[in-house]
Amino acid sequence: MSEKLLEIKDLCVSAGEKEILNGINLKINKGEIHVIMGPNGSGKTTTANAILNNPEYTKTNGKILFEDEDITDLKTDEIARKGVFMSFQLPEEIPGISVTNFLKYAKNKITGEPVKIFAFKEELKKYMEELKMNPKNMERSLNVGFSGGEKKKNEILQMLVLNPKLAILDETDSGLDVDAIKTVSKGIEMFKNKDNAVLIITHNTKILHSLKVDYVHILVDGKIVKTGNQDLATIIENEGYGKYKNK
């Protein structure tokens, strides 16, 4: 069994007429935390959406392999069931279904097994305490009327409950205060083990202060222009993306 979880080969993606990604290569092994950083509009969110095959984007070239299986053209739900999860930058509001019922339903779809109600509720309770979430939110409609921070925590809760092999966190840290970022980092630490991996997408480095990562990739104009370790994030924090632009 290979240690390799995700492999992106020469991926080009466009949205409408506009080409956004032009030739991304990325390999993520089990047990690793990767970070993709980049200025606004560099294609970070597109990368996350392309892995989940959001139909709003068109893949014009390249391949995405997950555990050595080609998932490039699979439907979003099939990819999710293989073990890929994405925390959304702007989670959708779905009226009329409570967070609890939604998670129960989704967990059943992901695992293909009936959810054991008692154990499930205990698990939820534990995660929510760790994430400092208001238990009342569980009976509210999914994300409806949640604050920005509540929505982000709810994404992390979903990650913990659905327990994917690869979690992609798209700008999960953006718009959060220091305490909330710490809580999110804690959620990632709870999730992380030697058999899974995390891909963090962000435009700032705040979350990296409370989390140890293995690789940092700099994405500019739809290409990864530099890969390094956590120190690279510190350099970006001090110097910005200037020297990688317009090359």
Added chain:
Amino acid sequence: MEKNKTQVEEINRNIYDIKNKDDYDFKIKKGLTKEIINEISDQKKDPDWMREFRLKALEVYNKLELPTWGPDLSELNMNEIATYVRPKSKLNTSWEDVPEDIKNTFDKLGIPEAEKTSLAGVGAQYDSEVVYHSMKEDLIKQGVIYTDMETAVREYPELVKEHFMKCVPVYDHKFVALHGAVWSGGSFVYVPKNVKVDIPLQSYFRLNSPESGQFEHTLIIVEEGASLHFIEGCSAPKYNKVNLHAGCVELYVKDNAYLRYSTIENWSKNMLNLNTKKAIVGKNAKMDWVSGSFGSKISMLYPMSILNGEGSKTEFTGISFAGKGQNLDNGFKVIHNAKNTSSVINAKSISKNGGTCTYRSLVRINENAKNSKCSVSCESLMLDDISKSDTIPVNDIRTDEVEFSHEAKIGKISDKAIFYLMSRGLSEEDAKAMIVRGFAYPISKELPLEYAVEMNNLINLELEGAIG
């Protein structure tokens, strides 16, 4: 990327489509003449006053024009409709005595089961006559009357004469006049002063006979300080030719009384549903309507509350779901006719596969209705580009001393929401069904449990055929 499309023209409505042989005891010949009305009166052994009433209603029918607005009704030809079909069953008080094929139908619709578990009384009509009626002993002891309309005409003539087609007069519109001429079956409920009926009563109307009509009359009187929850269900198997439903519901909610009237209508898609429902609400009384409209080819249904008593209230919660070939023109009417009255209207509609949903409403706040409140919210969801949705509200407010708000939203299922749910492992069908169920939830949670389950099943069933 090419997506696989599954387009199902006509979905299997399973239990609703069980067709029994058109095996009647008596079926009147098609058409609408004085002779036919007299024949119906003979068959039903009407008292003289009722025979005269029918004949007068026929005259009114002949004078009135079809509505000049709303869906096109030109395919309705009364010469092709048999207005009275008597099933091969008398009125029974035990399911054991109901003929087997009829009992089987109601069994499959879950009526006797619901009666055991969650209802205080049940009436079941098959074609033009009620074949079963029963109520719990303790309600009988408290003086509650729940029976078929024919029995009421015979046994409670004074109560019936005082109220029958007084709330909905025959000249209201053409199909009310038609109803007055050919009505048959339906339920009569009388709840005496201060009696609280805690468990619902339910009447179920099943039309089995092709090229026929159902014209049941429901008359409910809730006396001062009394309360009742009444549930009405209806369905029919599908035939190729038009069937007609022109029922009439008259509700009298006296001072300080409470009535909740819930309907799940799941007629087949060859049905023209031209039903009339009206309530007169007394001082500090409250009238709640809950309505789910799923079936019919054409539906024109606008329940109405007349708030005649000071401090009276009404609430309407309704949903329509129109699929291929359906034109559901539904809504609500309220007249504020006294001080301190209030109304809340919450209407939703879902259209798919080329279906049309129209919300049509009237809110009138009369000059004498000072310090009244009305809030209207209507939301429509279209599941594709070929379906239609429209909102036609008429607001006639004749005093300044009111609080009135109207909110309307028309939208489509968001691709972003579908992607979000699919990223959590839900298939596209599951994702859409979850969004639609969530949209309908504020209404379905108001329905009796078994109907809420039925509505969710219907949504799933309907969506299976709708996903493109």
